Amino acid sequence: MTVHTPAAGGLGILGTGSYLPERVVPNEAFGPLAGVSAEWIERKTGIRQRHYAADHEAASDLAVEAAVRALDSAGAEAADLAWIIVATSTPDHPQPATAAFVQHRLGAxxxxAFDVNAVCAGFLAALHTGAALAAAPGLDGRPRLALVIGTEVYSRILDLGDRRTAPLFGDGAGAAVVGPVRADRGLIGTGLRTDGRLHELIGVTAGGSRVxxxxxxxxxGDHFFRMRGRDVREYVERELPAAVAGALDAFxxxxxxxxxxxxxxxNGAMLREVVGSLGLPAARCHLPVELHGNTGSASVPLALDAAHRAGELADGDVVLLAGFGGGMTMGTCLLRWGT
Structure with missing residues (x-):
């Protein structure tokens, strides 16, 4: 069952930001290890390149860069923040939370500050949480801002010889500042659903308390990321249309x-096939995946920020966000964009 939560009136995304590391890795880099051609990767995934973090960069470093851009976009300061929620499945350390490093670096x-982990659905889970927290005013009656970030450094957990995963993933971060907007704009509602029976489809076996x-x-190689790609594809083809229809109906x-x-x-090739089954006749589908690959919890805010900064989101436009990831978890968010 999906938990649909209507958003409090007058609460929305005030600004967005993103960051991609400088190192660009083209498809040709995977041929010697994974035994696949650049043409094969692009045909199967729609990806032409991805970005890898520098040796000195961790998830928090990418998150801070995206956060600074989001705060600037929102016209906000770190001191204005009441909540920092970081979605990541590649944290700096098992503990403490990556969000603590982000808070420290921002001076907020x-x-x-705390983390959430719903893998590639992480940003939607964090946005769902951040919206609920920001809806309640502080004890002084002032509105409170939430900074929601998705950040990943997948290059550190990839088996570069595994053609099912290595060519798909890259590193990056995306962020959004959530706070008060005019009453007829902002978040309409969010939805989250997890089917734990499918937890074996995606994961990293070693490094936790069980192994x-x-x-x-x-x-x-138990510390590498693994994915049952065919099963994940079937999940998306089955569950994404249902999640979209459920969100529209709920709100x-x-x-x-x-x-x-x-x-x-x-996966750009998969998404282009699935989008036709969603029944969204007027919607523009934003797929910058060819430029940065699958960046896990960062991919939705990266795509949203790219659309925002390109001026593609007009005042009053209805925007539907959707994320799906290990667990398996599906998340959605409907919002009316405000400038």
Whole structure:
């Protein structure tokens, strides 16, 4: 069952930001190890390149860069933040939370900071949480801003010889500032659903309390990211149309009212096939996946920021966000864009 939560009136996205590391990795780089051609990768995934973090960069570093841009876009300061929520499945460390490093670097010492992990659906889970927290005013009656970030450094957990995963993923971060907007703009509602029966489709086996990292786990490659691609594709083809239809029905939005669809940038070829089954006749689908690959929880805010900065989101446009990831978890968000 999907939990649909209507948003509080007058609460929306005030600004967006994103960051991609400088190092660009083209498809040709995977041929020697994964045994696939650049043409094969682009045909199967729609991806032409991805970005990898520098040796000194971790998830928090990427997150801070995206956050600074989002705050600037929103006309806000770090001191204005009440909440910092970081979605990541590649944290700096198992503990403490990556959000604590982000808070420290931003100087947002008045903000509570914590992580969420719903893998590639992480940003939608964080946005769902951030909207709920920002809806309640502080004790002084002033509105409170939430900074919601998706950040990943997948290059550190990839088996570069696995053609099912290595060519798909890249590193990056995207962020949004959530706060008060005019009453007829902003978030309409969010939806989240997890089917834990499918938890084996995506994951990293070693490094946690069930299978602690050891010489044996490293030798077996258990610290690498693994994915049952065909099963994941079937999940998306089955569940994404249902999630979209459920969100529209829950919040009373007609299919023809949706102007923009911003999905998780999992696989461009797959998404182009699935989008036709969503029944969104007027919606523009934003798919910058060819430029940065699958960046996990960062992919939805990266795509949203690209559309925002390109001036493609007009005042009053209805935007539908959708993320899906390990767990398996599906998240949606409907909002009316405001300038």
């Amino acid at each position: 010492h008045g903000a509570a 602690p990292a050891s010489e044996k786990t490293v030798a077996r 009373g939005v007609r299919t023809e009212e949706v102007d923009h669809f911003v999905p998780h940038q999992a």
